[in-house]
Amino acid sequence: MDVNCFYASAERIFDPSLEGRPVVVLSNNDGCAVTRSDEAKALGIVLGEPWFKLAPRVREWGLQARSSNYELYGSISARVMELLARYSAWQEVYSIDECFLGVKGDGGDLLALGRAMREACRSHVGVPVCVGIAPTKTLAKLANKWAKKNKAFGGVCRWESVPVAEREALMARLPVNEIWGVATRLSKRLAAIGIYSIMDLARADPIRMRDKFSVVMMRTVLELQGTPCIPMEEERVGRDQLIFSRSFSTPIRTAGAMRQVMSVYAQQASARLAKHRLQAKVLTAFAATSYSNPADTSYPSVVVPLPMPTADPVILSRAAHALVPRIYEGLKYVRAGIMVTDLRPSGNQPPLQLFENAHEERHIGPLIEEVAKKYGRESIGLGVAGLKGGPDWSMKREMLSPRYTTEWAELPIVKAA
Numbered sequence: 001m002d003v004n005c006f007y008a009s010a011e012r013i014f015d016p017s018l019e020g021r022p023v024v025v026l027s028n029n030d031g032c033a034v035t036r037s038d039e040a041k042a043l044g045i046v047l048g049e050p051w052f053k054l055a056p057r058v059r060e061w062g063l064q065a066r067s068s069n070y071e072l073y074g075s076i077s078a079r080v081m082e083l084l085a086r087y088s089a090w091q092e093v094y095s096i097d098e099c100f101l102g103v104k105g106d107g108g109d110l111l112a113l114g115r116a117m118r119e120a121c122r123s124h125v126g127v128p129v130c131v132g133i134a135p136t137k138t139l140a141k142l143a144n145k146w147a148k149k150n151k152a153f154g155g156v157c158r159w160e161s162v163p164v165a166e167r168e169a170l171m172a173r174l175p176v177n178e179i180w181g182v183a184t185r186l187s188k189r190l191a192a193i194g195i196y197s198i199m200d201l202a203r204a205d206p207i208r209m210r211d212k213f214s215v216v217m218m219r220t221v222l223e224l225q226g227t228p229c230i231p232m233e234e235e236r237v238g239r240d241q242l243i244f245s246r247s248f249s250t251p252i253r254t255a256g257a258m259r260q261v262m263s264v265y266a267q268q269a270s271a272r273l274a275k276h277r278l279q280a281k282v283l284t285a286f287a288a289t290s291y292s293n294p295a296d297t298s299y300p301s302v303v304v305p306l307p308m309p310t311a312d313p314v315i316l317s318r319a320a321h322a323l324v325p326r327i328y329e330g331l332k333y334v335r336a337g338i339m340v341t342d343l344r345p346s347g348n349q350p351p352l353q354l355f356e357n358a359h360e361e362r363h364i365g366p367l368i369e370e371v372a373k374k375y376g377r378e379s380i381g382l383g384v385a386g387l388k389g390g391p392d393w394s395m396k397r398e399m400l401s402p403r404y405t406t407e408w409a410e411l412p413i414v415k416a417a
Contacts, residue, residue, distance in 0.1 A: 001084060001117065002144060003077075004128045006097035007035035010076045011066050013126035014404045014412055023064045026051055029249050030067055030398055067400040075405040079125050087117050092232045100137055100232065107161050114156035134159035137230045138223035141180040142198070146170065171199035171224075181220055189213070198224065242280075244268050245337025251290075255327040258287060258336065262320035265338045270313035273340065279309035280340035283316060285323035287336035298333070300326035309344050316340070 003009055007025035012018045022040035024033040032050045033040070043061055045054065054063065077096045085091045088101035103113055114131035121129045132144025139159050147157035159167065177187035179198050193212070195201050202224035210218035219229045244265040252258055262285060273280060286301035304319040320338050327333070402410035 001101060001129050001131050002098035003080060003121075004130060004148065005035055005037050006077075006127070007066075007068065007073055008037040008040075009127040010073050011069070011401055013076065015401065018064055021062055021064050023066070024054065025066050025068055026399070027068065029247050030065075031247070034068070065399050067398060069401050069403065071403040071406045072401065075403075076125065076127065080121055080127060080129070083120055083124055084117055087113060087120075090232055100140065102232065103133070107158060111156060111158050111161065114158070115154070118155050129155070131156045132159070133157065135226050136223040136228045138180050138220055139226070142171075145178070168199060171202060172197050174198045176201050179220065179224070181216065186213075241339055241341045241343065242269060242272055243337060243339045244272075245286075245335065245339075247335045248333070251332035251334050252287075252336070253330055253332060255324050255329060258327045258333065259321055259324050261287075261336050262323060262338065263317050265336075266316040266320040267313045269338060269340050270311050270316050273311035273343075273346075277346045278343045279311050279346045280316075281306055281309045281342035281344070282340070283319040284339040284341065285320045285337075286339075287323060287327065287333045289331055290334045293332070296331050298328050298331050302326060309342075309346075311346060 005023075008018075008023040011023060011025065018037075020039065021037075022043055022045070023035075023037040024040050024045060025035040026032065027034045030051055032048050033045055033054065034047070036045050036047065040063065043063075051065065054065070057063065058065070073096060080097075081091070081093050081099055084099060084101060088103050090102040092100040094100060101117075103110060105113065110133050114133055118129050118131055121127055130144055130147040132140045132142065132147055133156070134140040134143045143157040143159040146162075147153040147155055150157075174197060175187065176182055176190050176195055176198055177184055179201065182190070182201075190196075190201065195204060201221060204221050206218045206221045206225075209221050222229050252261065266283075269280075269283075283304045283306060284301065285304070286299070288299045289297050300323060302322045304322050306315060306319060310316070316338075323336075402412070404410060404412050
């Protein structure tokens with residue numbers, strides 16, 4: 001299951017005037033289109049098209065644009081996933097707008113179940129979804145794509161309900177890079193051995209594909225042949241790294257401003273680590289000037305081994321500040337970020353008393369996160385990360401809709417006639 005044009009659909013829930021109109025949702029700093037409604041796609045707007053090129057045609061097209069409202073999208077995603085979990089034996093949330101579900105039944109029952117899930121998402125949450133039903137994850141993804149592009153399915157496609165000849169014709173038409181897990185670069189390698197379409201890949205020898213490519217490719221072939229071999233994954237928190245990086249709406253020119261950036265990102269990293277019960281052993285901080293200005297370039301970075309695995313915001317902030325002395329005053333830095341790596345579950349092995357961290361013992365990080373959740377992200381921060389009013393470099397979102405579901409002050413108001 002995935003939500004159609006998720007960001008645009010989430011915006012339409014609380015603003016019905018957007019229904020039937022071309023809508024684009026923009027990337028960080030209102031840079032380019034990252035989501036396009038079907039009406040926007042019909043106008044020829046391509047993914048990643050810069051906003052400055054679209055803006056002159058807003059009135060001509062009746063185009064509606066919104067800044068990325070991540071708070072709203074995360075909330076709507078959680079509601080969709082919780083609702084769908086009621087219909088299945090197991091659920092794997094694959095991304096913010098997509099999940100796999102484990103269901104059983106015969107053809108008619110499964111189609112009815114898919115339609116019930118689709119109707120529930122529309123009526124209870126307000127977003128349109130499409131459902132692909134098949135014996136394997138790879139085929140389910142393909143069925144989902146077919147349901148989305150062919151209105152005859154009514155948004156629900158059960159792979160095995162479609163005649164074999166039609167399935168094979170579809171697979172023969174689609175290039176191999178349309179299948180889940182096959183990127184453009186890999187499709188070129190496949191073309192070199194005569195595999196151009198999804199059908200070509202489905203007819204390949206799995207053992208040969210393993211020897212020539214990888215076990216992952218062998219699994220894809222087997223899944224296309226109807227053999228399930230990509231198991232369900234639990235919640236995707238066993239990650240190798242976390243990255244917090246943004247482009248600035250206003251370039252940073254001073255070391256003091258960069259110190260604030262590092263403080264804010266370190267605090268965000270601390271909150272994310274604590275949420276997933278993880279600790280980091282290494283922090284990398286980096287910044288960059290614009291690539292379009294070769295006269296004044298600077299790409300400083302620093303790698304800081306931490307004294308112990310930690311999610312403490314104080315230690316992470318101090319480590320991130322190691323980048324500040326490498327900043328050249330006066331240069332225009334347009335992006336920066338931090339990355340925490342060598343992640344491990346928290347509490348696995350308590351440190352020796354000599355290495356205990358007073359801030360973590362007092363649970364400073366969870367306390368800050370608790371206050372922020374209750375009173376808003378701007379209500380508290382460590383050091384310069386807590387300066388009131390917000391920095392002028394923070395992400396530009398000039399067309400931001402209200403955070404209808406996560407902020408008391410922005411709740412929608414309904415007036416009874």
